[in-house]
Amino acid sequence: MTTASPASGYVPQEGTRSARSRKAIVEAATETFLRKGYPGTSMDEIAGSASVSKQTVYKHFADKETLFTHVITAMLAETDQQNQAAVQTLGDTDDPARGLQELARRFLASIRAPRVLQLRRLVIAEAERFPELGRAYWESGFERGITTLAEGFRRLTERGLLTTADPVVAAHHFAGLVLWIPMNRAMFCGDQDAITASELDHLAESAAAAFLAAYTDR
Amino acid sequence: MTTASPASGYVPQEGTRSARSRKAIVEAATETFLRKGYPGTSMDEIAGSASVSKQTVYKHFADKETLFTHVITAMLAETDQQNQAAVQTLGDTDDPARGLQELARRFLASIRAPRVLQLRRLVIAEAERFPELGRAYWESGFERGITTLAEGFRRLTERGLLTTADPVVAAHHFAGLVLWIPMNRAMFCGDQDAITASELDHLAESAAAAFLAAYTDR
Numbered sequence: 001m002t003t004a005s006p007a008s009g010y011v012p013q014e015g016t017r018s019a020r021s022r023k024a025i026v027e028a029a030t031e032t033f034l035r036k037g038y039p040g041t042s043m044d045e046i047a048g049s050a051s052v053s054k055q056t057v058y059k060h061f062a063d064k065e066t067l068f069t070h071v072i073t074a075m076l077a078e079t080d081q082q083n084q085a086a087v088q089t090l091g092d093t094d095d096p097a098r099g100l101q102e103l104a105r106r107f108l109a110s111i112r113a114p115r116v117l118q119l120r121r122l123v124i125a126e127a128e129r130f131p132e133l134g135r136a137y138w139e140s141g142f143e144r145g146i147t148t149l150a151e152g153f154r155r156l157t158e159r160g161l162l163t164t165a166d167p168v169v170a171a172h173h174f175a176g177l178v179l180w181i182p183m184n185r186a187m188f189c190g191d192q193d194a195i196t197a198s199e200l201d202h203l204a205e206s207a208a209a210a211f212l213a214a215y216t217d218r
Numbered sequence: 219m220t221t222a223s224p225a226s227g228y229v230p231q232e233g234t235r236s237a238r239s240r241k242a243i244v245e246a247a248t249e250t251f252l253r254k255g256y257p258g259t260s261m262d263e264i265a266g267s268a269s270v271s272k273q274t275v276y277k278h279f280a281d282k283e284t285l286f287t288h289v290i291t292a293m294l295a296e297t298d299q300q301n302q303a304a305v306q307t308l309g310d311t312d313d314p315a316r317g318l319q320e321l322a323r324r325f326l327a328s329i330r331a332p333r334v335l336q337l338r339r340l341v342i343a344e345a346e347r348f349p350e351l352g353r354a355y356w357e358s359g360f361e362r363g364i365t366t367l368a369e370g371f372r373r374l375t376e377r378g379l380l381t382t383a384d385p386v387v388a389a390h391h392f393a394g395l396v397l398w399i400p401m402n403r404a405m406f407c408g409d410q411d412a413i414t415a416s417e418l419d420h421l422a423e424s425a426a427a428a429f430l431a432a433y434t435d436r
Contacts (some may be wrong), residue, residue, distance in 0.1 A: 049278050123344035124324055134406040149389040166424075173428050174398045180394030184360055187342050206387050207394075210432040 008148075022060050024050040030071045034118040036128050037169075038068060070135055075119055076140040082110055083148045091155035096162060097212055104178045105206035111179060112195075117186050124187075146171045161216045170215055177207035240278045242268040248289045256286060256344050288365050293337055294358040300328055302365045304358075311374035314380060315430055319434040321370075322422035324394045329397060342405075360427055364389045372432075382436045388433055397424035 012018035028049035032112045043064055047054040048118035061067035086106045093099030110116065149171035156162040164170040182195060182203060195203075230236035245265035250259045263273040263280055279285035302326045311317030328334065345352035367389035374380040382388040400413060400421060414423075 102374055121342055124339055127339065127406055127408055134408060137407040138403065142399075142406070146399075169424050173395050173425070176394035176396075176398030176425075177230065177391050178394075180398050181360075181364075181390045185356065188345055188360070189355040190345055190349055190352060206384075207391070210391050213433075214428040214431040 021052050029067050073140050087148050087152035091153040100203050100208035102209050107178050108200050162215050174211050239270050246283050291358050305366050305370035308370040318426035322425050325396050325429050326418050380433050392429050
């Protein structure tokens, strides 16, 4: 039994040999794209790393771009699940200052993962050549993340613990306060420029404090 | 008469034929790097566009990387001059809300220039291969920009119009509030995804309002 999916060929039933091949292809593709970039990666190499024939790769993914898009959206779906869990915790908190600090720390930890940084750099590098990829990243990554975060702020606002006239704008602001500097630093200076744990704590605390001052009633 | 500069070969006296060659090389290099990326650009092509011999190019710039670094730092120096002027105006204002909105609008206009976006994408794409370039961009672009902005906030704090215990952290926060979303949108979705003038106004106003709420005494 298979289900059709226009974006990524056929999706085989879990546990079958075909499903195992597909999983191996996606893992090999993720690793190779992140390491070698989009132009530096060939379907031949992915087939080799996954120990399947090139024909099998094409059975699952129509072309390199389709496979790349699948890799990106799968990685973003993973991040989204983490965000959902973190924001759920925030919405339930009785101590917004502490909850915002904790969320800021989680965001900082998750964006600094080497895979996340490599993916981001890769998508930016290819955004002019493959505008659909950049767009997919924006919609499945950024916009979805902001929507999730806005939901948490909406709940805190309903519970009287924050004052956000527009929770979506507030979500933009929180992300900017927390992430602007460390994300740019990671993009331009790479991992070798390690930010210390105490610097990360300071970033999380100062961003949470500024946000709280901006978004609570005086 | 020439002056030595280890980073960019010899710098000829203004108005000489050599100075005109150098200017033509830098202009051709800027245009070609931005359009074709670093790996896609050759010194041959730059010499051709500048109508000089390859030997002349190498007389001014020891290698492609030196020329690329020069292009980047020259573009960043231009941005820095604009920032200095904008922040001077902010420090002199008697109406911080209006001054911050105006500064946010200027920042938004300057980061959305196609050349600035292309440069940024280019440096991010090459940051792993040429860490010194990413580092140069970070120091001459980001850190210098933050230092300039912090100076403006320091003056407003001394004049009693803002309350910033740490003007550098405040500068990080202002940049993040204003730029996080539009910069990422530009990076991933490109220019074709035009943000309207009224959306930009709204971004500038909401960022300035959040900053002011966070950084004025209650």
